[in-house]
Amino acid sequence: MSASPRTQQKRTAHTCITCRARKVRCDGRKGTCTNCERLGFGCSYDEHTGVEVVQTDAAVSRIAIPRRRVRRACQNCHEKKARCSGSTPSCDRCTAQGLHCVYLPGKRSLPLASPVTASAASATSVPPATAHPPDSPSYDDGHSGRSAFASGTASPAPASAARAEPEEDLVLRAFDAFFRHVHHIPKFSFLHRASLMERYHAGSLDRSLVLALIAITALLTDLGPGMGEYGSQCMEEAVSLCLAEMEKPSIVRLQALVIAVEHRIFSRRFSGAFMLHALASRFATALRLNYENPELCFLARESRRRLMWSLYMIDSSISAGQRDVALWPDAERQIHVHLPCNERNFEFDLPEATESLRPPPPEPGMGTAPMPDALGFMALHVRIQWMRARILQCTSQAASSWSQQDLTTLPLRCAELLAELEGFEERLPPSFKWSEGNLRLRTYSPRLGIFVMTHVWWRQCHLDLYRLFLEGLREALPRPMLQQLDPNLVARSRQGCYNHARAMADMFAQLLTLGSSVPVTDLDLPGCAYQCTRALYHGLQTGTGDLAFTLERVQELSAVCLRAAQQSTTGPAAASIQADIERIITHGLKLPEGAPDSPTRNSSDPVPVTKSAIDTRLAGHAQLTPDPAALYTFQPSVPATSAPSIALPSLAVTEPPIPAPVAPSHASGVTTGSNAFEEVLSGFTFGPELYGMDWSTFPTGWPNQQFTGSNM
Numbered sequence: 001m002s003a004s005p006r007t008q009q010k011r012t013a014h015t016c017i018t019c020r021a022r023k024v025r026c027d028g029r030k031g032t033c034t035n036c037e038r039l040g041f042g043c044s045y046d047e048h049t050g051v052e053v054v055q056t057d058a059a060v061s062r063i064a065i066p067r068r069r070v071r072r073a074c075q076n077c078h079e080k081k082a083r084c085s086g087s088t089p090s091c092d093r094c095t096a097q098g099l100h101c102v103y104l105p106g107k108r109s110l111p112l113a114s115p116v117t118a119s120a121a122s123a124t125s126v127p128p129a130t131a132h133p134p135d136s137p138s139y140d141d142g143h144s145g146r147s148a149f150a151s152g153t154a155s156p157a158p159a160s161a162a163r164a165e166p167e168e169d170l171v172l173r174a175f176d177a178f179f180r181h182v183h184h185i186p187k188f189s190f191l192h193r194a195s196l197m198e199r200y201h202a203g204s205l206d207r208s209l210v211l212a213l214i215a216i217t218a219l220l221t222d223l224g225p226g227m228g229e230y231g232s233q234c235m236e237e238a239v240s241l242c243l244a245e246m247e248k249p250s251i252v253r254l255q256a257l258v259i260a261v262e263h264r265i266f267s268r269r270f271s272g273a274f275m276l277h278a279l280a281s282r283f284a285t286a287l288r289l290n291y292e293n294p295e296l297c298f299l300a301r302e303s304r305r306r307l308m309w310s311l312y313m314i315d316s317s318i319s320a321g322q323r324d325v326a327l328w329p330d331a332e333r334q335i336h337v338h339l340p341c342n343e344r345n346f347e348f349d350l351p352e353a354t355e356s357l358r359p360p361p362p363e364p365g366m367g368t369a370p371m372p373d374a375l376g377f378m379a380l381h382v383r384i385q386w387m388r389a390r391i392l393q394c395t396s397q398a399a400s401s402w403s404q405q406d407l408t409t410l411p412l413r414c415a416e417l418l419a420e421l422e423g424f425e426e427r428l429p430p431s432f433k434w435s436e437g438n439l440r441l442r443t444y445s446p447r448l449g450i451f452v453m454t455h456v457w458w459r460q461c462h463l464d465l466y467r468l469f470l471e472g473l474r475e476a477l478p479r480p481m482l483q484q485l486d487p488n489l490v491a492r493s494r495q496g497c498y499n500h501a502r503a504m505a506d507m508f509a510q511l512l513t514l515g516s517s518v519p520v521t522d523l524d525l526p527g528c529a530y531q532c533t534r535a536l537y538h539g540l541q542t543g544t545g546d547l548a549f550t551l552e553r554v555q556e557l558s559a560v561c562l563r564a565a566q567q568s569t570t571g572p573a574a575a576s577i578q579a580d581i582e583r584i585i586t587h588g589l590k591l592p593e594g595a596p597d598s599p600t601r602n603s604s605d606p607v608p609v610t611k612s613a614i615d616t617r618l619a620g621h622a623q624l625t626p627d628p629a630a631l632y633t634f635q636p637s638v639p640a641t642s643a644p645s646i647a648l649p650s651l652a653v654t655e656p657p658i659p660a661p662v663a664p665s666h667a668s669g670v671t672t673g674s675n676a677f678e679e680v681l682s683g684f685t686f687g688p689e690l691y692g693m694d695w696s697t698f699p700t701g702w703p704n705q706q707f708t709g710s711n712m
Contacts, residue, residue, distance in 0.1 A: 014026075014028040014045060015028065016028075016033050016036060016043045016044060016045050017043075017044050017045070017046070018033075018035070018036050018041045018042065018043055018044070019033060019035055019036070022035075031043070072086065072103060072104075073086065073091075074086075074090075074091050074094060074101045074102060074103050075101075075102045075103070075104055076093070076094055076099050076100075076101065076102075077091060077093055077094075077203065079165065080165070080203050080207070081165055081168065081203065082202070082203020082204070083202075083203055088103070089101065093203065093204070097204070165207075166210065166211070166214060166234070170214070170223075171200070171210060171214065173223060174213055174214045174217045174218070174223060175193075175196070175197065175200070175213065175217075177217050177221045177223060178213055178216070178217045178221075179191075179193050180446065181217075181220065181221050181446075181519070181520045182216065182217060182220050182221065182520055183446070184446050184447055184448075184449045184450050184519065185449065185450070185520070185521060185522050186309075186310070186313060186378055186381040186382070186450060186453075187258070187262055187310045187313055187314060187522060188216070188259070188262070188310070189306055189310070189340070189343075189378055190255060190258075190303050190306035190307040190310055191255065191303070192299055192302075192303055192346065192347070193347070194347075195299060195303075205252070206241075206250070206252040206253060206256070207238075207241060208237075208238040208239075208241040208242050208245075208252070208253055208256040209238075209252050209253075209255055209256045209259075211234040211235065211237050211238035211241075211256075212234070212235060212238040212255075212256040212259040212260055212263070213259065214230075214231055214234045215231040215232065215234040215235035215238065215259070215260075215263055216231075216235075216259050216262065216263050216266075217231070218230065218231030218234075219231055219232075219263060219266055219267070219570065219571055220266070220520050220569075220570060220571075221520065232267075235260060235263050238256050238259075238260060239257075239260050239276070241253075241256075242256055242257050242260070242279075243279075246279065246283075249282075249283040249286045249287055250287075251287065251303075251304065251307070253283070254280060254283040254284060254287065254289075254307060255307060257276060257279060257280040257283060258280055258307065258310055258311060258314070260276055261273045261276045261277045261280060261314055262314070262522065264276060265522075265523065265573060266522070266523070266569075266570075266571035266572075266573055266574070267571060267572055267573065268571070268572040268573040268576065273318070274318065277311075277314055277315065277318060277327070278327065280311060281311060281315070281327045281328070284307070284308060284311055287304075289304050289307060289308040289311075289337075290308055290334060290335045290336055290337060291336050291337065292336065292337050292338070298349060298350075298351040299346075299349050302340065302341060302345075302346050304337075305337045305338065305339075305340050306340045306346075306378065308335060308337055309335075309337075309339070309340060309378075309382045311328070312328050312331055312335060312382070312385075312386075313381075313382065313385050315327050315328045316328075316385055316386070316388070316389040317385075319389075320392055320396075321389065321391075321392025321393045321394075321395065321396035322396060323393060326389075329393075331357055331386055331389075332357055332358060335357070338353070338354045338355065338356055339354045339355055339356070339357065339375060339378075339379035339382055339383065340354070340376070340378040340379050340382065341354050341374050341375070341376065341378075341379070342373070342374060342375060342376030342377075342378070342379075343376055343377075343378065343447065344376075345374065352374040353374065354372070354374045354375055354379060355372065355375060355379070357382070357383065357386055359383070359423065359424070359427065362423075368423055368426050368427055369427070370427065370429070371427045371428065371429060371432075377432070377447060377450040377451060377454050378450065380424075380428075380432070380454050381450060381453070381454050381457070383424065384424065384454060384457045384458055384461065385457070387417070387420055387421060387424065387461055388457065388460070388461045388464060390417065391417055391461055391464045391465050392464060394413055394414070394417060394465075395464060395465060395467070395468045395475065398410050398468060398477065399468065399475055399476070399477060407481060407484070407485075410485075411485070411486070411489055414465060414468075414493075417465060418462075418465065421458065421461055421462065424458065425458060432451075434455045434507070436510060438451070439451070439452075439510055439511070439514070440514065443514045443515055443516050444515075444516055446519075448514075448516070448519050449519030449520065449521055452507070452511055452519070452525075453521060453524055453525060455507065456504060456507060456524070456525065456528050457524070457528070459500045459503055459504045459507070459528075460504070460528045460531065462496060462497070462500040463497055463500055463501060463504075463531055463532070463535055465493075466493045466494065466496050466497030466500070467497060467531075467535070468493070469482065469485075469489075469490050469493040469494055469497070470494060470497060470535070470538050471542070472538065472542065472589075472591035472592055473534070473538065494539070497535050497539075498535060498536070498538075498539040500535075501531075501532045501535035501536050501539075502536065502557065504528065504529075504532045504561075505532055505536070505557040505558075505560055505561055506557075508529065508532075508560050508561055508563075508564040509557075509560045511564060512560065512563055512564060512567075517567065518564060518567040518568045519568070520568065520569070521568045521569055522569065523569060523573055523574060523577070525564060525565060525568045525569060526565035526568065526569050526574050526577040526578060526581075527577060529561035529562065529564055529565040529577075529581060530561075530565070530577050530580060530581050532557075532561050533558045533561050533562075533581050533584050533585070534584065534589060536554050536557055536558060537554060537558070537584055537588055537589045538589055538591075539554075540554045541588060541589055541591060542591070555585055558581065558584065558585045559585065561581060562578060562581045562582060562585065565577060565578050565581060566578055
């Protein structure tokens with residue numbers, strides 16, 4: 001029995017909205033299809049609207065409903081992988097953000113019938129980067145249009161536009177790793193996870209911040225093979241996007257810039273970090289981040305506070321006590337925002353007032369006021385960094401000054417700073433103090449890193465202050481000045497430095513014994529470990545401290561410092577610090593001739609050498625960086641109330657050397673005399689001393705790292 005062949009209906013390329021909603025075949029007839037004509041339904045081929053058919057007793061009614069997912073997204077939403085409403089002539093997202101909305105024709109799309117769209121398409125003969133929405137803010141009154149360099153997020157620079165968007169799976173993995181392992185670092189704690197994820201899933205998170213987060217996470221954590229190089233590419237694009245939009249500063253781009261500055265520092269690109277930090281500070285000034293804004297919600301105010309304090313902490317580490325290099329040298333008078341709140345309040349949006357930067361003075365008869373619960377370790381970290389910045393300013397001025405007045409007031413100034421450090425430690429609640437129990441309770445907490453580093457910084461602040469009296473170090477006072485100070489003051493300061501260095505090494509040892517791995521940190525922990533090693537070897541080689549250990553004990557403690565530095569931070573800059581710690585362990589410190597030497601070292605032993613390569617290079621920059629090794633410190637041995645006496649009658653202060661005569665200008669290829677465009681060919685050297693670090697030797701040609709106009 002043969003069956004008659006089934007009649008095949010011709011398949012059409014177009015289906016009306018009603019037939020698509022009813023899931024029936026449509027003949028695609030122009031005007032009204034056969035199905036809609038027979039049933040009396042409204043027929044439309046506009047793919048940006050939908051029709052829901054509702055059968056009632058009276059008649060058939062049509063209700064227009066928005067499509068859940070349009071068949072075609074505009075170019076901006078497609079590049080951002082954001083949900084597009086598909087409305088014409090401009091989708092909802094482009095309208096809200098003031099972007100120029102462009103629909104590219106699809107393979108099976110009907111031409112849009114809207115005349116407005118057609119006229120807009122003809123008007124787009126000018127590149128989209130030149131379009132400037134009339135309601136968009138402008139920060140330059142003299143600039144009416146936008147150049148191709150200052151392009152908006154709607155149409156990035158051609159190089160950026162051609163680059164594919166990161167896969168969503170990669171972005172989500174990077175975000176998760178960032179908030180698990182990196183967010184606890186105080187300079188990155190300005191991001192609120194729930195708000196960030198909400199904006200990302202809505203498609204409104206700026207591309208520069210997404211790329212910056214991928215880059216810094218790939219540098220500090222393991223996201224997979226090849227992610228380090230990919231992260232560097234992401235950071236380059238993020239910086240390019242921020243520079244292209246520098247005429248329109250925003251909070252999100254400033255957050256990306258702060259991450260970029262830290263990425264440059266980790267990558268040992270200090271000149272780029274130095275210049276990008278200046279741009280980020282200008283962003284903050286333009287956005288008035290250094291002032292409170294009561295009109296914003298709590299989460300926005302808190303995020304702005306944390307971002308401002310992150311900028312300040314970066315600035316204090318870059319300047320290392322040099323006021324002429326710092327952009328925020330006087331935080332009390334320049335930054336008019338409160339300290340950050342604790343992490344719980346920030347995470348769960350619980351508004352609560354905090355303190356200002358300077359702690360309240362003790363009340364008469366009441367003693368030191370207890371620390372409020374609203375303050376957390378983020379606030380403590382900011383405050384200890386502020387104390388350290390003032391310590392470095394004091395020691396830097398003392399080491400570079402030749403006046404008797406500064407030397408006379410030095411003991412009193414040191415006593416005041418030590419008293420502030422003691423007050424900082426006294427105000428800590430019991431659960432915040434350093435103890436083995438409190439450390440183990442935070443073994444698996446994401447706040448372990450900031451807990452450790454706050455206490456490490458407290459000890460490092462003492463080292464910063466006491467190193468002024470360690471004869472032989474470049475940041476110390478010269479011998480003629482030390483000889484005029486009270487010998488008891490000098491001896492107590494040296495002993496205090498050695499004691500705090502030993503205590504810091506013990507803290508690293510306790511950290512390494514925990515069941516979890518060492519938390520990710522920035523360069524703070526390796527830098528502190530390096531300064532701790534220097535202090536220990538100085539006491540051993542000079543024999544001026546009562547350490548009561550042998551060379552083997554000092555080497556053991558230094559090895560602990562090295563292990564902590566190796567397990568906490570990655571990147572080229574951290575590798576340089578680790579190499580210098582190894583060099584000190586192998587060869588010891590090189591002390592200048594005439595410095596007190598250890599009685600246990602034989603004259604036939606090899607002279608320890610570690611800093612000769614850099615000492616010569618830095619000799620010409622003594623005026624710029626009088627405190628190149630200023631890095632970290634802790635705890636006083638001198639009572640805060642007693643200012644040691646100082647004898648100065650016989651002090652013959654040596655005047656600074658008279659500058660050599662200015663050399664005549666080098667003849668150029670154009671003129672034979674002076675040239676207004678003449679410059680020092682070596683450029684301005686950006687060494688680690690500018691970042692408060694005294695690293696001795698740097699592999700891969702670090703001493704030649706100079707600012708020569710290269711890319712940031």
